[in-house]
Amino acid sequence: xxxxxxxxxxxxxxxxxxxxxxxxxxxxKTKVIDAExxxxxxxxYFYPDKNIHDVGGIAEITGAELVQNFxxxxxxxxxxxxxxxxxxxxxxxxxxxxxxxxxxGELHYSKTVIIACGSGTYEVNPLIAENAAxxxxxxxxxxxxxxxxxxxxxxxxxxxxxxxxxxxTLLPIAKTVDLIYRGENFKGYEKRASDLLTSKIQxxxxxxxxxxxxxxELETVTVxxxxxxxxxxxxxxxxxxxxxxxxxxxxxxxxxLHTADWGIQVNPFMQTNLPGVYACGDAAAYSRKIRIISxxxxxxxxxxNSAKQYLDPDAxxxxxxxxxxxxxxx
Numbered sequence: 567x568x569x570x571x572x573x574x575x576x577x578x579x580x581x582x583x584x585x586x587x588x589x590x591x592x593x594x595k596t597k598v599i600d601a602e603x604x605x606x607x608x609x610x611y612f613y614p615d616k617n618i619h620d621v622g623g624i625a626e627i628t629g630a631e632l633v634q635n636f637x638x639x640x641x642x643x644x645x646x647x648x649x650x651x652x653x654x655x656x657x658x659x660x661x662x663x664x665x666x667x668x669x670x671g672e673l674h675y676s677k678t679v680i681i682a683c684g685s686g687t688y689e690v691n692p693l694i695a696e697n698a699a700x701x702x703x704x705x706x707x708x709x710x711x712x713x714x715x716x717x718x719x720x721x722x723x724x725x726x727x728x729x730x731x732x733x734x735t736l737l738p739i740a741k742t743v744d745l746i747y748r749g750e751n752f753k754g755y756e757k758r759a760s761d762l763l764t765s766k767i768q769x770x771x772x773x774x775x776x777x778x779x780x781x782x783e784l785e786t787v788t789v790x791x792x793x794x795x796x797x798x799x800x801x802x803x804x805x806x807x808x809x810x811x812x813x814x815x816x817x818x819x820x821x822x823l824h825t826a827d828w829g830i831q832v833n834p835f836m837q838t839n840l841p842g843v844y845a846c847g848d849a850a851a852y853s854r855k856i857r858i859i860s861x862x863x864x865x866x867x868x869x870x871n872s873a874k875q876y877l878d879p880d881a882x883x884x885x886x887x888x889x890x891x892x893x894x895x896x
Contacts, residue, residue, distance in 0.1 A: 615711075695777050
């Protein structure tokens with residue numbers, strides 16, 4: 567058997583990283599496994615340059631900076647990271663030890679498991695339009711490098727928070743920003759959506775992109791008004807597409823976990839239906855769930871405390887606060 571861990575956390579997004587830190591506070595031998603090649607979850611992939619405002623005590627921080635802070639904090643107690651490995655099976659053996667297997671056949675052993683994999687694995691929904699394949703290099707699904715948009719005429723397609731945030735992020739960098747959405751009203755936060763109407767972003771509601779120009783250089787997009795069917799052309803040198811993602815959460819059912827519409831069912835202790843397996847962050851579902859980072863951090867701490875008492879029923883209900891912890895006082 568390979569090395570046995572007290573806690574294995576599936577998912578290295580912000581919630582998984584903080585959970586690893588809190589697990590260290592509780593003196594638990596901890597491993598973190600993630601399917602992506604680096605930590606940070608969806609923030610690293612989709613929003614590295616987006617300013618994030620909804621984490622308590624931090625007025626504004628970019629996604630990349632926030633992920634770096636979480637990573638630094640998670641490394642405090644030296645957990646083992648296993649990246650680029652997707653867990654495909656979770657089995658509780660007769661000796662009560664969990665066997666986790668990754669898609670490449672690697673085996674991992676743990677006394678408890680905390681699932682913090684967000685909404686599961688995902689793939690972005692691509693732009694479906696004539697000549698889209700000709701301009702793959704100028705069609706973007708995340709804002710990893712803002713400089714590639716500098717001084718360009720950018721068209722953003724989508725109506726959720728990611729599309730709206732992208733449009734505002736690109737506004738001071740791009741030459742022009744047009745925002746296309748096929749719906750009547752934006753789906754993002756009300757305040758951000760209303761701010762669009764007084765910004766310099768050109769908004770085109772009830773329109774959708776039907777074609778990109780022919781040729782090797784992206785120059786225009788054709789948009790169609792849904793009500794009239796009338797087509798018009800917009801100048802465009804770069805595209806940002808935010809048409810949602812296809813999420814795969816089916817693997818949790820194969821593990822024998824009870825799921826709800828939006829995640830794995832847990833009780834107030836973040837316990838799933840399988841003793842010794844917990845869930846937190848977007849992976850967890852319960853009444854009055856709030857899907858923000860701050861809530862996920864709280865859930866991660868609860869999950870760790872539950873795992874600690876599962877392993878040692880006489881353990882304290884929660885960790886000593888970090889200001890009094892030996893690691894920080896020494």
